[in-house]
Structures are given as structure tokens and as C-alpha cells.
Amino acid sequence: MQTKKTAYFFIAGLLALQATVAAHAEKLPNFTKLIKDNASAVVQIESRSGIKNTRSRDRHALPNPNTPEDLFRYFFEGPNGMFDQMPQRRRSESHGSGFFIDEDGYILTNAHVVKDSDEITVSTTENQEYPAKLIGIDERTDVALLKIKKKTIHPVKIGDSDEVEVGNWVLAIGSPFGFDYTATSGIVSAVSRSLPDGTYVPFIQTDAAVNPGNSGGPLFNLDGEVIGINSQIYSNTGSFNGLAFAIPINTAMNIVNQIKSKGFVSRGWLGVAIQNVSQDLAKSFKLDKPMGALISSVVEDSPAEKAGLKVGDIILTFNGKKIKKSSSLPPMVGNVTVGKTVEVGILRNGKEQIIDVTIGELDEGNHQATKLQHGKSNNKGLIIGSLTAEQKRQTNVNHGVVVTDVIPNSAADNAGLRTGDIIVNIDSQRIDNPDDFNKVMKKVDEDKMIAVLIIRQGRSLFVAL
Missing domain, CATH: 2.40.10.120 (Thrombin, subunit H)
Incomplete structure (x- = not known):
């Protein structure tokens, strides 16, 4: 009797398995x-x-x-x-x-x-x-x-x-x-x-x-x-x-x-340099999580500058679409019809706002060789100095301080700051000279994560420090 029951359950299980496989196959x-x-x-x-x-x-x-x-x-x-x-x-x-x-x-x-x-x-x-x-x-x-x-x-x-x-x-x-x-x-x-x-x-x-x-x-x-x-x-x-x-x-x-x-093909142009928002940068900008495209520079006389976009703004939406990471933005901008006005959602000083931007036409290759607008930087383990006239001429940067040394294993070292970096802004405050740098750094809480804007090899980027 036990053998018959076992055989019955085995056959029933086999039929159920076949039915399941058949159902999946039909899908x-x-x-x-x-x-x-x-x-x-x-x-x-x-x-x-x-x-x-x-x-x-x-x-x-x-x-x-x-x-x-x-x-x-x-x-x-x-x-x-x-x-x-x-x-x-x-x-x-x-x-x-x-x-x-x-x-x-x-x-x-x-x-x-x-x-x-x-x-x-x-x-x-x-x-x-x-x-x-x-x-x-x-x-x-x-x-x-x-x-x-x-x-x-x-x-x-x-x-x-x-x-x-x-x-x-x-x-x-x-x-x-x-x-x-x-x-x-x-x-x-x-x-x-x-x-x-x-x-x-x-x-x-x-x-x-x-x-x-x-x-x-x-x-x-x-x-x-x-x-x-x-x-x-x-x-x-x-x-x-x-x-x-x-x-x-x-x-x-x-x-x-x-x-x-x-x-021929025309592509939309906004006129900003952008970077991803890291976990540390998200904290410094008071974001719940890393998202959006962080503006590290704005091209002079560009659609972005004319509309009022600024260095340090985080673009969260573009033309109604969310920006999860910075690489999502260029294709969106490029596919917009030249002359069209779109809504750009940004985070500025912890507050969200919408800015209308009229998209310009991308000058294939030429628009990058233009002057940039800058802002942001910080120091914990940094030794800095004034920009010399020669450094200003070579870098085309007229304000800021230059990093002359980085203390090993310091916060600055761990953040990736290097000798030769030019600090132009700390926590949304412009840095013109070493005095500005020291005044800002005295006010910074040692445990606070701050956003620093630097110029490195002609490129603007933010560092969380």
C-alpha cells in the first residue's frame, strides 16, 4: 500500500513538473x-x-x-x-x-x-x-x-x-x-x-x-x-x-x-562641463543619494551662461527627463532641436529650481576652445601658495591658490588632491588668494565634507574633501 502511494505521488509530481515546464515554454x-x-x-x-x-x-x-x-x-x-x-x-x-x-x-x-x-x-x-x-x-x-x-x-x-x-x-x-x-x-x-x-x-x-x-x-x-x-x-x-x-x-x-x-546634421549645445556626483559629493551638496550632472565649468557666452546656470549647480532633470548620471545628459542635449527652449531642473544651494534654457548649436570641435567660468575648493593636509603671473598665463586662470604640497595620508591626500592643482572655490565661496583660502578653511568643521572646485591640467572638476 505504501509503495502504491509513493508511486502515485511520484507520478503526480512528475506531471506537475511537466506542466510547469510546458507553461514556461509557452512564454x-x-x-x-x-x-x-x-x-x-x-x-x-x-x-x-x-x-x-x-x-x-x-x-x-x-x-x-x-x-x-x-x-x-x-x-x-x-x-x-x-x-x-x-x-x-x-x-x-x-x-x-x-x-x-x-x-x-x-x-x-x-x-x-x-x-x-x-x-x-x-x-x-x-x-x-x-x-x-x-x-x-x-x-x-x-x-x-x-x-x-x-x-x-x-x-x-x-x-x-x-x-x-x-x-x-x-x-x-x-x-x-x-x-x-x-x-x-x-x-x-x-x-x-x-x-x-x-x-x-x-x-x-x-x-x-x-x-x-x-x-x-x-x-x-x-x-x-x-x-x-x-x-x-x-x-x-x-x-x-x-x-x-x-x-x-x-x-x-x-x-x-x-x-x-x-x-547636414545640427546638434544641440548647452555649454557646460559636467561630472558625476559621487557619494561624498552628494553629502556635501546635501543630496540623499548620488544623482544628476554636476556643473564644473560654464562656457562663456553659452546658452547655459545666458540662462543663468552656474558652476556648482547639479542638473537633476533635462526637458522633463531625470538625469541619473552625467553621461545621460550629452545625448539628451545633442538631440534637442537648435533654438528650442527646454526646462532644466537644478539643485542650487540645497534648493531645487527650474531654469529655462534656449539650446544653441554645437560648433563641432570649436566650442571647447573657449574661456571658462570657475568656482570651488578646500584644505585638510594642504600646503598652498599664490598663483604666479606665469602660472596664470599658462593656465588662463586669474584667481585661486596653487597646491604646492599634500601631506601624506591626510584628508586631501585621500581625496586625490595633487601638487599643481589650482583651488578656485571652496564650499561655494570663491578663492582669490591664500588669505581667502585661510579664512574659509578656518570656518570649516573638521568633520564636515565639503566640495572643492579645482583646475587640473586645464580641466575643472570637483573633489569631495
Whole structure:
């Protein structure tokens, strides 16, 4: 009798387990229809360019693979640069993917797939090849727009990348290593991810397997909508290592619309240098937790200065969106239409307030070589001195004190202050000379954490001391 009961419970448990497994299996997505509906919208891209080598290359002159920046590799590498070469003119080929965004023949891909190309060929699922015209390219976002002449085109559906959430299922289609129309799936691992070479792109991170040749291909959601363009991987081998990154489709379509309408890309500009708010800085600014983007300098005559933003302000929101960390801000600003007025929520002197800022146009590369407005610094274990005329001339800093020595194991040493740092502001009080420094420091409680603004090698940054 006991044996029968045991057998009964065993069978019942087994059936329950099978039911649970079946229930979980039913929840897994089936991508078959999505692939059938969209495969014809995906294309292979081959770009060719003539390269004239005037000198040989050193086969050992490769980048240091130990830095994060070098680990972020584009999905393909041309054959140049890895072997010694004699002076000659030869052909270089690059391969990638792309997809139709409308019935007029416009194709989206990555800028690095077609950059500097003399000839671009697009191959479709019908094994037909078409010459493609490069309509426009934006290297900062790694987006390129092509066009071909083709009678029947079935474009993808464009989704809304702002709606993407961590955990969403995604599907990538491309031609990794030349294996055309390969489909791989995964989930969204993170959103608004900042990468070393993508200041203006809030990347979508995914674990869908992508490899060389996937670059420029679409990333779909379960509704069959494109939410991103596969662009980069994190790897020390050049192949997939579980970390892939896609350009949000909203960012890409903003570039497309500008290229179509005016032939070039304009980016919004605020005119501030920012840094993350550390745990210690959060305490000194009376924040409950580290958040926002701390303004360490303001460009003279910039939109930020005109609106009244100041050094020491912490930007908490921009255009209605929360700023969790400083890297979130540049893409938001860059994607705002030039001339638009947006609300910027800040924390100033412990109080939150809203400031209206009219966004300017980013002068690609030139706006950084402008004069800066400064403020903030402190001392516990610091030996300081006056700025000499030569130091003022070399640093373009007209006020403050210079750190001449740091006492080992002191608070200043532990905070990372160095000899040569210029202290320009302590706890929101401007420091013009050693007398100002000493007066402020006498009032500082020894146990109080204060925010110090320094200039180091021409860059402004806050230090919690």
C-alpha cells in the first residue's frame, strides 16, 4: 500500500513538473513570423575604396587591447594596418548590414560601414545587387543613409526606442562573417548605456549574439519594430562576448530626418562641463543619494551662461527627463532641436529650481576652445601658495591658490588632491588668494565634507574633501 502511494505521488509530481515546464515554454517568444515578415527588408552592404599607401606600416603598431576604449571594436575591420605594406594603390573592402526604412529605397546602416568608400553595393534577399548612393553620414552617432533604385521594397516598421526596457526580448538580423540573413535573439541588458566613443548616443545594450558583419543591421522588438541599429561589441577577440550595443532608432531617425531636410546634421549645445556626483559629493551638496550632472565649468557666452546656470549647480532633470548620471545628459542635449527652449531642473544651494534654457548649436570641435567660468575648493593636509603671473598665463586662470604640497595620508591626500592643482572655490565661496583660502578653511568643521572646485591640467572638476 505504501509503495502504491509513493508511486502515485511520484507520478503526480512528475506531471506537475511537466506542466510547469510546458507553461514556461509557452512564454518563450516564437520569432518565426517576425523573421519571415522582415527578412526582405534587411540587406548586405559591401563598400570599396581605393587606398594609396605612401609608407609601410609596422605590423606591431596595434592599439593596447587592455583599455576599455580599445575593447569596443567595430564589427568589421578593413584588411589594412596589420601587415607591412609597400607603397602602392590597392582596393579595400568592408562588409556590413543595413535595412530599408521606406518604400523609396532609403537604407539605414552604420557610418563606419561606408565611410570613405568609392563604391557601395547592396545585396537583397533575392540575390540581386544594386549600386547604392551615399546620401549622408554622421560619424558622431555612427549613422549613414544610403539609397538604391528598386521597384518593390518592403521596409521595416520603425519603433520607439524610448519605450525600450531592460528585459525586453530582441531579435537581430544580419550577415555575421558573411553568413547572410542570420537571426539571433536575446534580451535588452541595459538602456542609455554610455560608451567611450559614443558621447551623443545612449546605446541599447543587449546579449543577442552579433559579430563582424552584423554592423548596421536592425534590432527588432517582439512587435516586429526596429528599435535600434547594431553597432558595436565589447570584446578582446573581435567576436561576440555577450555584450552588444545598438544605436536607438529614435537617435538614428533624428539624423535621417536632418540629412533629408537640409543635407547636414545640427546638434544641440548647452555649454557646460559636467561630472558625476559621487557619494561624498552628494553629502556635501546635501543630496540623499548620488544623482544628476554636476556643473564644473560654464562656457562663456553659452546658452547655459545666458540662462543663468552656474558652476556648482547639479542638473537633476533635462526637458522633463531625470538625469541619473552625467553621461545621460550629452545625448539628451545633442538631440534637442537648435533654438528650442527646454526646462532644466537644478539643485542650487540645497534648493531645487527650474531654469529655462534656449539650446544653441554645437560648433563641432570649436566650442571647447573657449574661456571658462570657475568656482570651488578646500584644505585638510594642504600646503598652498599664490598663483604666479606665469602660472596664470599658462593656465588662463586669474584667481585661486596653487597646491604646492599634500601631506601624506591626510584628508586631501585621500581625496586625490595633487601638487599643481589650482583651488578656485571652496564650499561655494570663491578663492582669490591664500588669505581667502585661510579664512574659509578656518570656518570649516573638521568633520564636515565639503566640495572643492579645482583646475587640473586645464580641466575643472570637483573633489569631495
